[in-house]
Amino acid sequence: MTGPGSEKNRVRCIRPFTSMELQPGGEVSFCCVEWAKVPYIGNVQNQSLMEIWNSDTAQYIRRKMLAGEWEDVCRPDVCPTLVSEGWKELTTDGAGKKLFVLTEQHIKDIQAGRTRMSVSPTYVLMSNLEACNLKCPMCGPFRNIYAENRNNAPFDCAVEKQREIMEGENMAVLERISRDVVNGLPDLKVLGLCGAGDPLFRPDTRKILFSKDKRVRPEIALFSNGLLFNSKMWKKIKHNAFRYVNVSVDAAARDTYEKVRPPGKWDDIVANLEFLSDLRAQGKIPQLFINFTVMRSNLEEMTDFVRLGERLKVDSVYFQKIRGIIRNRENFFDGPDKDQELLDRLEIIKPQAKKAAGGETAVAFGNL
Secondary structure, eight states, X not given: OOSGGGOTXXXXXXXHHHEEEEOGGGEXXXXXXXXXXXXXXXXXXXXXXXXXXXXXXXXXXXXXXXXXXXXXXXXXXXXXXXXXXXXXXXXXXXXXXXXXXXXXXXXHHHHTTOSSOSSOOSEEEEOOOOOOSOOOTTSTHHHHXXXXXXXXXXXXXXXXXXXXXXXXXXXXXXXXXXHHHHHSOTTOOXXXXXXXSOTTTSHHHHHHHHOOOTTOOSEEEEXXXXXXXXXXXXXXXXXXXXXXXXXXXXXXXXHHXXXXXXXXXXXXXXXXXXXXXXXXXXXXXXXXXXXXXXXXXXXXXXXXXXXXXXXXXXXXXXXXXXXXXXXXXXXXXXXXXXXXXXXXXXXXXXXXXXXXXXXXXXXXXXXX
16 A cells, blocks of 8 residues: 555545445445545445445445545545544544444454455445425435426425335335344444435334334434424334434524425424433433534524524534535525625634534534
């Protein structure tokens, strides 16, 4: 091996050696496909998860990472790991807090320069079903609709899109994938449940959460819009071991929230966030995070969002930029609607938001 990535006790990114993400259509990746120049490593329609884990493409990406040539396979301009984080030390101190866990054998494989891993991933993220109880302009079916139709698609078409998604999926295939994930990966430590939708709405991830089968070993990292996470839901899922709960909120005021998270209601999300905050205080959830996708509508609420996180005593407030072709020109970062005035305003707001965290709440800006 050559380059800085050849140093035996660190690597620029550990995801190709620890993680796997299941995408719509059966595609599998190491991370968010928008962060990668080589996005997919296989497809569950014609390969098992372990075959995909050590596929030729997977090994090619690892080879590039080990050689310090990650820019050949990654997009460092948009990947939060490469934008805001440094080199990853090869340690096994991931118990309890870190999402991407290295075992001793994973470290040995990396230090030996192996591209074919002798162990399975420790983290799997299920993003393979775009089914959600919301129709937000920044993700999911909307992204697909507007990538094709620009700004001409009617707002309510997202409802029809959700129906098509649910009816068009082979539920038997989804169940097979779920079984393979929870029972067929011997080194799995953390299972991330999200999607381009919501895991508390998706039938396959709800089944995983509701199951009390002791073979379901991994801790759960739950990514949700939070609107279904109430006391009634908690009674059905509290037997799980949670690594953390991460809630996407994207606003700090009623009008903004109900604009960017339709048909969500501000009173409902605030009540559920307070319930989650109580669970966090009681130690029933080890960590609680809230997310904020920065766009034209909510830019001025970033500082108030940090204050909301402080009031709820969350562990972290995370900001990221909106991506893609979005209705109502919400994306001011790039493309035809790039707005330098708002980009300059963002640079003024960021330190103000950071300063608003007066307690123990961490503030991270991801790819901003």
